[in-house]
Amino acid sequence: MASSTRGAGGSHGASVPLLGATTCAPPSHDSTLLPARVVPAQYFSIPMAEGGPAAHGGGDDSLEEIPRKKKKYKRDRHPEDGECKKLQNELKAALEESSRKLLQSLPEHRLPETRNGIQYLKNRLMGLKPDILLDPIHIGLFGSTGAGKSTLLNAIIDKKFFLPVSGSEACTSCVVQINTSRGKQHEAKIHLLTDEEWKDELKGLVELMDLDEDSEDDHERSEAALKISAIYGKEAETKSYEELCRMKPVVSIPLSRCILLKETTAKDLSDKMGPYIRNQSSPKPGTSKEEDIMQLWPLIKNVEVTVPNSQMIPEGVIFVDIPGTGDFNTKRDEMWKENINKCSIIWVVNSFERILGGKTHQMLLNEGMKAFQSGMCRDISLVVTKSDELDPEEYRKETNRDHINKHDAILERNETVKQEKSQMMKKTLMKKLPSDSEVVCKPDLVYTVSAREYWQGKTLSKEETEVPKLREHIRRFYTEQKRNKLLNYTTEAMVIFSLITTLPSKTHAQSLLAKKNYLKDFITQKIADLENDIKKCFIPIEQPLREGVDEAKKSYKKTISNFLKRNHGHQGYHRTLKAVCLKKGVYASRTFFRIDINDALAQPIYRKIDLSFGEVFRLQMSTRSTLKICLDTFKNAVQQKLQESGIKLEADNDQLNFLKQETDFIVGEAEKLILQRKAEIYQSLAASIQNDLLLCYEEAAMVRGSQAFQRMQTILSNGVEREVERGMFERAEESMRGHLQVMQKQITKKLEEDFSSVLSFVFSPWDQLDGKLPDLQSEFSTISNIHKALQSAKVA
Numbered sequence: 001m002a003s004s005t006r007g008a009g010g011s012h013g014a015s016v017p018l019l020g021a022t023t024c025a026p027p028s029h030d031s032t033l034l035p036a037r038v039v040p041a042q043y044f045s046i047p048m049a050e051g052g053p054a055a056h057g058g059g060d061d062s063l064e065e066i067p068r069k070k071k072k073y074k075r076d077r078h079p080e081d082g083e084c085k086k087l088q089n090e091l092k093a094a095l096e097e098s099s100r101k102l103l104q105s106l107p108e109h110r111l112p113e114t115r116n117g118i119q120y121l122k123n124r125l126m127g128l129k130p131d132i133l134l135d136p137i138h139i140g141l142f143g144s145t146g147a148g149k150s151t152l153l154n155a156i157i158d159k160k161f162f163l164p165v166s167g168s169e170a171c172t173s174c175v176v177q178i179n180t181s182r183g184k185q186h187e188a189k190i191h192l193l194t195d196e197e198w199k200d201e202l203k204g205l206v207e208l209m210d211l212d213e214d215s216e217d218d219h220e221r222s223e224a225a226l227k228i229s230a231i232y233g234k235e236a237e238t239k240s241y242e243e244l245c246r247m248k249p250v251v252s253i254p255l256s257r258c259i260l261l262k263e264t265t266a267k268d269l270s271d272k273m274g275p276y277i278r279n280q281s282s283p284k285p286g287t288s289k290e291e292d293i294m295q296l297w298p299l300i301k302n303v304e305v306t307v308p309n310s311q312m313i314p315e316g317v318i319f320v321d322i323p324g325t326g327d328f329n330t331k332r333d334e335m336w337k338e339n340i341n342k343c344s345i346i347w348v349v350n351s352f353e354r355i356l357g358g359k360t361h362q363m364l365l366n367e368g369m370k371a372f373q374s375g376m377c378r379d380i381s382l383v384v385t386k387s388d389e390l391d392p393e394e395y396r397k398e399t400n401r402d403h404i405n406k407h408d409a410i411l412e413r414n415e416t417v418k419q420e421k422s423q424m425m426k427k428t429l430m431k432k433l434p435s436d437s438e439v440v441c442k443p444d445l446v447y448t449v450s451a452r453e454y455w456q457g458k459t460l461s462k463e464e465t466e467v468p469k470l471r472e473h474i475r476r477f478y479t480e481q482k483r484n485k486l487l488n489y490t491t492e493a494m495v496i497f498s499l500i501t502t503l504p505s506k507t508h509a510q511s512l513l514a515k516k517n518y519l520k521d522f523i524t525q526k527i528a529d530l531e532n533d534i535k536k537c538f539i540p541i542e543q544p545l546r547e548g549v550d551e552a553k554k555s556y557k558k559t560i561s562n563f564l565k566r567n568h569g570h571q572g573y574h575r576t577l578k579a580v581c582l583k584k585g586v587y588a589s590r591t592f593f594r595i596d597i598n599d600a601l602a603q604p605i606y607r608k609i610d611l612s613f614g615e616v617f618r619l620q621m622s623t624r625s626t627l628k629i630c631l632d633t634f635k636n637a638v639q640q641k642l643q644e645s646g647i648k649l650e651a652d653n654d655q656l657n658f659l660k661q662e663t664d665f666i667v668g669e670a671e672k673l674i675l676q677r678k679a680e681i682y683q684s685l686a687a688s689i690q691n692d693l694l695l696c697y698e699e700a701a702m703v704r705g706s707q708a709f710q711r712m713q714t715i716l717s718n719g720v721e722r723e724v725e726r727g728m729f730e731r732a733e734e735s736m737r738g739h740l741q742v743m744q745k746q747i748t749k750k751l752e753e754d755f756s757s758v759l760s761f762v763f764s765p766w767d768q769l770d771g772k773l774p775d776l777q778s779e780f781s782t783i784s785n786i787h788k789a790l791q792s793a794k795v796a
């Protein structure tokens with residue numbers, strides 16, 4: 001059997017990303033024979049339309065839940081959700097019934113092989129639990145501080161002031177995830193750094209406390225001091241790393257490194273979790289309990305919030321509020337990156353005011369695009385916030401329209417910005433992706449929203465604030481994904497049913513072996529052909545990769561000097577640079593935004609390869625990547641051969657159909673593998689450069705005393721130059737090539753293994769079956785109908 005989701009005791013290749021490591025343990029399945037899909041149960045019910053125990057939460061302006069809204073939601077139900085849910089329930093019932101019948105038939109069989117076979121089939125069907133229908137869909141809100149991400153998220157989930165927001169300073173301090181569940185409680189899990197992670201962090205902080213000739217206070221240093229003293233008390237910042245390690249923290253840190261808050265109302269949870277999420281680097285006085293909580297802030301890694309189901313967001317959707325930049329905390333910065341990479345939808349959020357300025361905005365958009373190339377992202381939009389912030393008088397003057405009122409002016413400006421920015425987005429996306437990619441062609445690349453007006457409704461209607469439009473977009477995306485997933489489950493179920501109908505075949509063991517070998521030889525040959533095709537499909541990356549290396553060699557001096565020289569107004573940059581070196585070239589500074597020397601050095605190569613890389617790997621469903629074309633060619637050849645050999649080998653039709661469907665499944669698994677490897681391959685250029693520069697970063701980070709900044713600059717620029725001469729860019733090129741080769745080998749190895757086991761299973765001598773298999777015809781026909789319904793919905 002294909003090794004990932006089938007076969008006794010096999011491992012699960014396509015595991016679903018779980019939220020936090022310490023929480024949400026996967027539900028336990030009957031794991032004796034089959035690995036079940038490892039998915040936290042809480043995500044996978046088909047949700048919102050049901051009302052459920054907590055469906056009354058939305059619609060109101062405050063955090064108080066008011067039951068009167070219940071009726072309205074029933075009217076708001078979405079027909080597609082209902083249809084999908086109905087099909088899911090039918091599938092589930094058919095699977096359960098067949099498993100029950102199989103189990104019931106067990107006592108009739110005495111031969112251990114038969115019993116194992118039946119047990120296997122039963123578990124296989126139960127493993128398809130359509131309850132666990134959806135991998136969570138992550139939606140990342142991503143933008144600079146103050147853009148209005150948390151405020152927008154509050155509006156989307158219809159809970160005003162749920163997440164802390166602030167107009168005066170950077171507010172959200174760590175990645176916050178919000179998802180819904182069927183429970184009644186409002187929950188937050190605050191994950192803290194582990195002891196080891198904190199020690200690692202502390203080392204860096206102490207380094208930053210070091211005084212050199214440029215002893216003026218700067219941001220990096222004062223933040224480091226604040227963090228140290230928050231944990232170890234006043235004046236602890238003057239201590240050495242070793243001394244601090246021996247000290248007892250002044251805050252009480254839970255052993256589990258996770259703080260769980262559970263409240264009945266959203267307001268209570270909001271009040272309780274606020275101090276953990278709100279940025280505390282300039283602490284304000286609070287109650288003594290709050291102060292103690294606040295002191296934990298340097299240790300907070302991320303926060304997971306779960307609210308009861310609401311009509312506003314489908315269950316299984318996880319919003320990720322990603323603060324503008326990370327901070328010096330490496331772990332948090334890693335989480336930031338990781339979070340962007342696992343988002344299926346990315347919203348680059350920026351306010352009207354800042355969008356016109358352009359530069360940071362462009363940078364953010366680029367970060368989003370990068371995630372699009374390397375991560376799970378399938379959909380990216382620009383969300384322009386604060387559309388209500390418009391001075392009508394100014395607008396009238398600007399546009400020479402004496403009578404336009406605020407409402408019309410806002411809508412007009414929304415339209416203009418949408419057109420302009422859509423063009424800009426399209427252009428940028430087209431530089432990176434093929435022009436027929438789904439995302440380039442989608443109508444809503446830009447949203448213009450007002451979370452404030454969503455609540456106040458002074459000038460704009462709810463619809464005009466576009467908050468409902470964003471929700472609708474999520475719902476559509478979600479339904480499409482859900483339908484596709486359900487279709488996959490149904491297909492898989494069909495495969496198993498086909499197998500069941502094949503079992504009582506009376507074919508002789510000897511002839512089975514001959515058939516198996518015949519097909520095995522053919523498939524082995526086709527896998528070898530596929531290997532060649534994959535190699536060919538990487539060729540278009542070759543030339544740009546080489547050209548990119550030439551470009552990188554031409555421009556690296558300028559790139560590095562841009563990092564090293566700040567001409568004016570950047571006090572304290574030397575310490576930022578030190579932090580950059582301590583963190584191996586990557587540092588998210590609050591003042592200087594995100595600095596990534598390795599990535600910047602690799603950029604000329606990325607610019608050259610982006611388009612062809614996209615061609616090879618793109619994810620969109622309706623357009624095919626070249627890799628996918630290779631796999632499809634392989635699949636078609638195998639399936640055609642199965643068809644031909646059906647006649648030649650006089651094989652059973654059901655056996656052949658089963659094998660054909662297994663081929664689909666196995667190739668699908670290979671596609672998943674490609675998806676999993678894609679990010680690592682894309683990032684291999686920057687990773688290789690980072691690896692080559694490690695010593696140089698280390699040396700620069702150790703510089704102390706007089707002229708430290710200048711010496712650090714010299715070490716870095718000489719170090720980079722030396723490494724370039726030693727072939728740093730060529731090695732990066734080689735590294736990417738190596739990664740591509742490894743993936744190619746992994747694909748072929750996996751296909752070989754999966755096909756070998758499926759052939760063994762199908763052609764085992766089931767004719768020796770003692771006793772009868774139950775009649776599963778009616779379940780099979782139900783499942784076939786579900787399959788048809790889903791397929792026609794997909795086409796529609």
Ligand SMILES: Nc1nc2c(ncn2[C@@H]2O[C@H](COP(=O)(O)OP(=O)(O)OP(=O)(O)O)[C@@H](O)[C@H]2O)c(=O)[nH]1
Binds near residue numbers: 168170
């Ligand atoms: N006028 C207006 N102000 C808004 C709107 N959305 C957010 N704001 C204000 O913008 C400020 C910043 O909002 P936040 O939601 O805290 O911004 P953020 O992007 O989460 O910022 P960080 O947490 O620092 O990353 C707050 O004062 C909000 O009230 C809007 O639609 N209209």
Ligand SMILES: [Mg+2]
Binds near residue numbers: 150151164
């Ligand atoms: Mg925020």
